[in-house]
Amino acid sequence: MRTINYIVIHCTATQPDVKIESIKRYWRENLKWKNPGYHYMIKADGKTVNTLPIDQVSNGVAGWNSQIINISYIGGIDKSGNPEDTRTEEQKKSIVKLLRELKSTFPKAKIQGHRDFPNVYKACPSFDAKTEYSGLS
Structure with missing residues (x-):
């Protein structure tokens, strides 16, 4: 098992109704990634997909991926494409449940948002994950 130092929260920077398969296709075809961007994705209905x-x-x-577990909720932008916390109550509950499970396995891992890393110039996950989940760290 690799060393996990961070559990990172992301948003997909899409509308909340985008299908996971279309995001995965974008990664493969446009970005030419062999592996997905996230280990877990949380749908608007709260369903967690590994x-x-x-x-x-x-x-x-x-630059950090070897020591990270990446989690993303589907959404994170408003209708105009600007960063916005679009998490549903179901997504919020599922993220907390998943974070608790992961923290039980990786108790020393820090929870933070994508934007909390050095030289990251984006709003992802469109809310302050570091503060919101500080009680779980």
Whole structure:
């Protein structure tokens, strides 16, 4: 098992109704990624989908991925494409449940948002994950 130092929250920077398969296709065809961007994706209805085993490296944060588990909720932008916290109550509950499970396995891992890494110039996940989940760290 690889060393996990961070559990990172992302948004897909899409509308909340985008299908996971279309996101995965974008990664493969446009970005030419062999592995998904996230280990888990949370649909608007709260369903958690494991898109990559956690013992494999995903593509969530350039330069850091070997020590990260990446989680994303589907959404994160408003109708005009601007960053906005669009998490549903179901997504919020599922994220907390997943974070608790992962923290029980990786108790030393820090929980933070994509935007909390050095040299990241994006709003992802469109809310302050570091503060919101500080009680779980």
